[in-house]
Amino acid sequence: MDSHIxxxxxxxxxxxxxxxxxxLVYLGLYALQHRGQESAGIAASDGQTITVVKDMGLVTQxxxxRRLAPLDGHLAIGHVRYSTTGSSxxxxxxxVYRSVGDAGFALGHNGNLTNTERLASDLGMLPGFAAPVSDADSTSDSDLVAELIAREYRATLRSDGRDLENALERVLPSLEGAFSFVMMDEAHLVGVRDRHGFRPLVLGRLDDGWxxxxxxxxLDIIGAHFVREVEPGEMxxxxxxxxxxxRFAEATPKLCLFEFVYFARPDSELYGQRVHLARQRMGxxxxxxxPVAADMVMPVPESGVPAAQGFARASGIPYGDGLVKNRYVGRTFIQPTQRERGLGVRMKLNPLPENIKGKRLVxxxxxxxxxxxxxxxxxxxxxxxxxxxxFRVSSPPYRWPCFFGMDTGRRSxxxxxxLSVGEIRDYINADSLAYLELERLxxxxxxxxxxxxxxxLSGEYPVEVPRSDGKHVLEVVDLTGPLSQL
Ligand code: SF4
Structure with a gap:
């Protein structure tokens, strides 16, 4: 992945x-840190009270x-978050926590809803949520869901001890877009995945828990065994x-292909396949x-490593390292401007001239x-x-914005x-450039x-998306200014 999204x-x-x-949740979040570095939080219940601790920063920060000590109890949920610039x-x-009467619930959301406008207009009538929901605020959809659940929770109190579950059965069918939720009230842990299953969610088993x-x-990091994926449309x-x-909706699976390409950890499994091995097969x-005649295949570390290994294996060209990644520098996307992102690259990657000099590189x-x-x-x-x-890229050209939980910004x-592949080759100044075809991927x-x-990659959105939700602008916007500003 180049400048990070x-x-x-x-x-x-x-x-x-x-x-x-x-x-255990702390360790789980630590293993998921790659999915979000801006904030981290844990909510725990002792059966009577839900306690929430959250703050900006990495899990370890x-x-x-001292901060884990008050999170006592028998169930807990956690969340790590990446945010767009400006909503940090x-x-x-x-x-997110909401109290409802004497009870309450907490929610962690992975994904992005695509019908927030309609949901927000429903909620505009609610006291305490009169302010218009800003699409620039990427958690607004999580707040919306919490408010919707709270409303149903109040309306459907049945005293059967399953109020959260009952409220969710009414709310979930109205949500559109991408959502993998973990939720809890004082006594229940809940996992939910939207009907397309855009974002992964799995169920695991501990000797004495779930x-x-x-x-x-x-799961591996806390010694839990994989049981199965939470199915799309399942709670x-x-x-x-x-x-x-x-089941709150019929499953029509549309897992984010970029989970396989980049997001998910290589040691995770998706659709029963080890991600690292799939990335090697992409290479x-x-x-x-x-194919190309060359002396050495090298990755852009670390994102290109497995595909470079696969490329070397299939081509017979020796694999080598031409760049070293500084493991102790923060990822460059934390810099808010393109110029600063550019400077960050030099901090992050350094060449190994002895391995590079005079060689034809893939x-x-x-x-x-x-x-x-x-x-x-x-x-x-x-x-x-x-x-x-x-240059060889193990996915097709990334041409369209994501509305399902990934921040790619404006299409421009x-x-x-x-740009055509040839124009991109000229821009990056490579001797040749090829992207893996979608069918092969x-x-x-x-x-x-x-x-x-x-x-x-294809422009074929599996669900209707708003033309613009403030962050992700679908219409074609001409490149303004010279390529050097990209
Ligand atoms: S648009 Fe791309 S990044 Fe977004 S969910 Fe679909 S495949 Fe994933």
């Missing part, structure tokens, strides 16, 4: 009486023993009686599709979004003496939006092509 968030929940549930504040940290997590790798509820399942496909990355990093990488390699630089910020995942959202 915002990842989806990460969610994690544990129901395990007698276990230090907040510590937000939590220490404490109020957007999750879990876990809901964004990715399987987060799972865990309480003292075990696990029960409700193999790329070598078959776009340089592999998983995607090019804005192009800033890619262009600088090629320049660095040329300065270090590369004879030729052939996407390098490939209005989906084949490499081992899953059916119809099981994926490919909208950012």
């Amino acid at each position: 915002g990842e989806a968030c990460g969610v994690f929940g544990v129901y395990a009486p007698g276990q230090p549930v907040a510590n 937000v939590f220490d023993e 504040n404490w109020g957007n940290a999750q879990p 876990v809901v997590a964004s990715e399987t790798a987060a 799972v509820v865990v309480d003292a009686n075990g696990v029960r399942s409700h 193999e496909e790329l070598a078959r599709q776009a 340089v592999v990355d998983d995607s090019i979004v804005r192009g800033t990093t890619t262009r600088q990488v090629v320049a660095m390699l040329r300065e270090a003496g590369a004879a030729e630089v052939h 910020e996407l390098l490939a939006a209005d 989906t084949a490499a995942t081992g899953a059916a092509p119809s099981a994926f959202c490919t909208a950012c």
Whole structure:
């Protein structure tokens, strides 16, 4: 991935009486840190009271023993969040908490709703939520959902101890877009996945409890066993009686293809496939599709590593390292402007001239979004003496904005939006450039092509999307200014 786009968030929940549930959620969030670095939060219940601790920063910055101590109980949920520029504040940290009478519930959301306008207009009548919901505030959809649930919660109190569940059964069918939720009240852990399953969500088993997590790798870290994916259109509820399942919508799976390409950890499994192996197969496909005579295959670390390994294996060209990543520098997307992002690349990657000099290089990355990093990488390699630089990308051109939980900004910020592959090759100053074809990419995942959202690559959105939701502008906007500003 070149100049980074915002990842989806990460969610994690544990129901395990007698276990230090907040510590387990802490570890789960630690394993999901790649999905969001802006804020972290945990909510825990002791059966009577829900306690929430959340703050800006990485999991290790937000939590220490002192801040975990009050999170006592038998169930807990957690959330790590990535946010767009301009909506970075404490109020957007999750879990979101709402009190309803003597009770309450907490919610963590991964994804992005696409019908917020209609939901917000419904809620405009509610006291305490009269202010218009700003689409620039990326958590507004999570707040909306919390308000909708609170309203139904009040309206449907049945005293059967399942008020959250009952409220959700009424609210969930009205939500459109991407949502993987973890939720809790004092006694129940709930996991929900939208009918398309845009974002992953899995169910895991502890010896004495249950876990809901964004990715399987987060189960591993606490010794939980993978049970199954939470199905698209399914709500799972865990309480003292075990696990029960409700279906609130027919499943039409459209998992985000970029979970396979970039987002998910390589050691996670999606659709029963190990992500690392799928990424290697993408590199193999790329070598078959776009071969080139070269002396060394190298990745853009670390995102391009598995695909570069696959490319080398399929092509027979030796694999080597041409760039070293500084592991101790923050990721460049935290810089708010393109210019600062550009400077960040130099802080992050440094060439190994001895491995590069005089060589014809195949340089592999998983995607090019804005192009800033890619262009600088090629320049660095040329300065270090590369004879030729052939760039290979293990996904198709990223041309359309995402409305389902990934921050790609305006369409005009996407390098490939209005440029041909040849123009992009000229912009990044590579000797050749090839992108993996969509059919080959989906084949490499081992899953059916119809099981994926490919909208950012194909322009085919699986659900109706607003023309603009404030962050993601669909209409074509001409590139304003020279390419050097991209
Ligand atoms: S538009 Fe792209 S990034 Fe967004 S959910 Fe679909 S495949 Fe994933």
